[in-house]
Amino acid sequence: MEEKTFSALIPTGVPGLDDILRGGLTEGKMYLLSGSPGTGKTTFSLQFITEGISRGERCLYITVGSAGEDFVALAKACSVFLDPDLFSLHSVQISGDILGGPEQRIFHSAEAEPAGAINDLLTEIRRVRPKRLVIDSMSDLRLLSDDLVSYRRLVLAMRRELGAGDCTVVITNNIGQSELDAHLETICHGVIRLEQVVLGYGPVRRRLLVLKERGRAYRSGWHDFKIEAAGIRVFPALIAGEHRQKARGEQVDSGNKNLDLLFDGGLDRGSTTVIIGASGTGKTTIANLYAVAAARRGEHVAVYLFDETDESYRERAEGLGLGVDSLVNSGLMTLRQINVAEFSRGEFTAMLIREVEENSAQIVVIDTLSGYASAMPDEKYLIIQLHELLTYLCQKGVTTILTVEQHGLFGSLTTEVENVSYLADSILLIRFFELRGEIRRAISVVKRRRGKHEKTIRELTFSAEGIIIGNTLLEMQGVLTGVPILGV
Structure with missing residues (x-):
């Protein structure tokens, strides 16, 4: 079925991100949220779901194994109420044969699992008919496929199922450089990448990059973000030309x-x-x-x-x-x-x-x-x-x-x-100078771009009476060197 085109935008629930996306995510499209462990993918997903619940939208969170318990625990820690009338949680269970690896299987995973786990996943989507869907994560669902061909079939089947409706999908994925990761970025309507940078001292710095957004303008480049008690807060990079x-x-x-x-x-x-x-x-x-x-x-x-x-x-x-x-x-x-x-x-x-x-x-x-x-x-x-x-x-x-x-x-x-x-329009220079065994201060304006300025050097004094700008230092030369010559 041909993918339906939507022009409406929906907010992400992440402060600052909608500004970067020029309004939010395109309704009815599939987005990839990639990043290494600890970058905030689950926190992002919670905020996306919470925003939908606050708007009265049905939301579905699909996870693998017991990871759904971590999501619910995170919601409680953030004081988020997952309204059962609007929120559904579905866990995909992967058999021990799949987890044991190809050498432990009697049947190929592509023959054994799609008829079970994937069909159950698609059935749950049809039942809930969510406006917002999070699949966390494709890295784990990838275990159902041993090769690129079966993995492409899995993802395309999901895209075909979701493309005919108005459900906006966020898929999380642990970032990698494999051909499978590149394929996932290709088929998604938009790609958002999260990254954390470890410096030599201090806390970890985090940043975000909108790698792709089809058919729409957005703020390119890296944008800093921070994970707070209330969730992720993004700080869009400043573009002076917009102000x-x-x-x-x-x-x-x-x-x-x-x-x-x-x-x-x-x-x-x-x-x-x-x-x-x-x-x-x-x-x-x-x-x-x-x-x-x-x-x-x-x-x-x-x-x-x-x-x-x-x-x-x-x-x-x-x-x-x-x-x-x-x-x-x-x-x-x-x-x-x-x-x-x-x-x-x-x-x-x-x-x-x-x-x-x-x-x-x-x-x-x-x-x-x-x-x-x-x-x-x-x-x-x-x-x-x-x-x-x-x-x-x-x-x-x-x-x-x-x-x-x-x-x-x-x-x-x-x-x-x-x-x-x-970069300066004006420069004010203050220097110490030595005079008769005493350290004194001199002050002078050396640049003013928008008009004229006094070119003299004056003495600067601080006292209980305040700041005193004295007379011009006419009887000495070399003040700015620190050791002036008297009687000039």
């Missing part, structure tokens, strides 16, 4: 007149500013100055800390008259400490996007870029991903401030600095 809007020609001031003069009035709205300096020069304090000023104006601000705790951040800010406690409590500022061992790139990006889309964040501070990079030590395309993120924020009119740490007391460029400098 274009007209930028506002405004400037963002810091509340410090002399600092704003360095930028000829302030930072540009919707721009990216990188603050570069060695440890202890005051990068975080300058970034916090802009964040606090914006929050006090009523703008929502999001600050992400990769290198220090939020307690130390609050204490240091309070000591300089830039306390953030009241701003955080009022909801004007979001302050998050990021554990670099637990967050994937996709999860962090999704968190940031929620701040922009749901809380209308207008200022975003990432402190530091070095910490952000260390959160993804195995990411080969960090700069490309960062470029996409910064482009998105720019197009949403969000002013982004990145702090970047240099090595050594007087600073030397790191790989992150060299790579990110071309």
